[in-house]
Amino acid sequence: MSQLDSQINAIKEIYREIKKAGSRIQPVVVGKFALTVYTQGMYPAGNISLLFPDLNLLKKVLKELGYQSMGDFWVRGDIAVEVSRKFEIIPFGTFNRIEVDGEIINVISVEDLLIDMMNECIAGDENVCNLIKMLVRSYGKAIDFHYIFQHIKNKKALIKFKEFKKDLN
Structure with a gap:
């Protein structure tokens, strides 16, 4: 399995757990990993950057999934998830819903x-x-x-x- 496949699987796992926790919204992929999505892996990003308004829920889910906190990053094996606080990069809540392996992932426009x-x-x-x-x-x-x-x-x-x-x- 490629690094990109592992990262996409990690996002889908995080989405499932956030949904199980009762959230009606899902994180938005931002930063260099969004660039990875739009270039279909031609620009590989070393970490996944997620933007989510309920930081406590996101951190709780990451912890329950076995990620360990290292500042703004959460690491599990070779997967690093950055918890982004840059809400200003989505001024009007614009993002695209992209289908990946039958599941929808939110990516900054x-x-x-x-x-x-x-x-x-x-x-x-x-x-x-x-x-x-x-x-x-x-x-x-x-x-x-x-x-x-x-x-x-x-x-x-x-x-x-x-x-x-x-x-x-």
């Missing part, structure tokens, strides 16, 4: 992921800039550019993103 990644790009991380370009090319027809332009806060990021969009044409 590609638009919000791109907005979040753009901060690293304009800080000088060329690898992230190249990943943004790749995502724009791959998902160009499906991306809501109006949403991005409306919600991107940094003027430099906006200018750079418009350059990336221009490359689509």
